[in-house]
Amino acid sequence: MNDMNTPRGPVDTDALFWGILLISMGTIFMLERLHIGDMRYVLRNYWPVFLIAIGVSKLFKPGRMWSGLWLIGIGGWLLAVTLNLYGLTYESSWPLLLILLGAGMVLRAVFEGTRRNRRDSSDGTTEEARHG
Numbered sequence: 001m002n003d004m005n006t007p008r009g010p011v012d013t014d015a016l017f018w019g020i021l022l023i024s025m026g027t028i029f030m031l032e033r034l035h036i037g038d039m040r041y042v043l044r045n046y047w048p049v050f051l052i053a054i055g056v057s058k059l060f061k062p063g064r065m066w067s068g069l070w071l072i073g074i075g076g077w078l079l080a081v082t083l084n085l086y087g088l089t090y091e092s093s094w095p096l097l098l099i100l101l102g103a104g105m106v107l108r109a110v111f112e113g114t115r116r117n118r119r120d121s122s123d124g125t126t127e128e129a130r131h132g
Contacts, residue, residue, distance in 0.1 A: 017057040021050070045082055051075030066108055073100045 032039035055071030058064040077096055081088050088096075 013060055021053060048075045048078035048082060070104065
């Protein structure tokens, strides 16, 4: 007998994400086959949303936050270019990728350096004690 008060294990977020993604893709393809709406337009123009969704799923995995942020950033750039937001094209907006890359490197250095310093101070060691 399944009791409502029985504690469950943690939810497998990876399986949940991929299941929802497959359901979404299947729904889009089924609507296309039933000639309900122009799903080719949706796929042709909004395909970068899949990269953004994969990036969001990686944000919640230990040690995968930076790869998730990269996928979200690249997906956002591709979406802006595909939809021609603010007149952006691949040719005119490639410097944004350099800015994104640089900002990501700076943020990662700052946050990982801060986390490393916090971890080192909590275990009582200093930089001099480790190297000296």
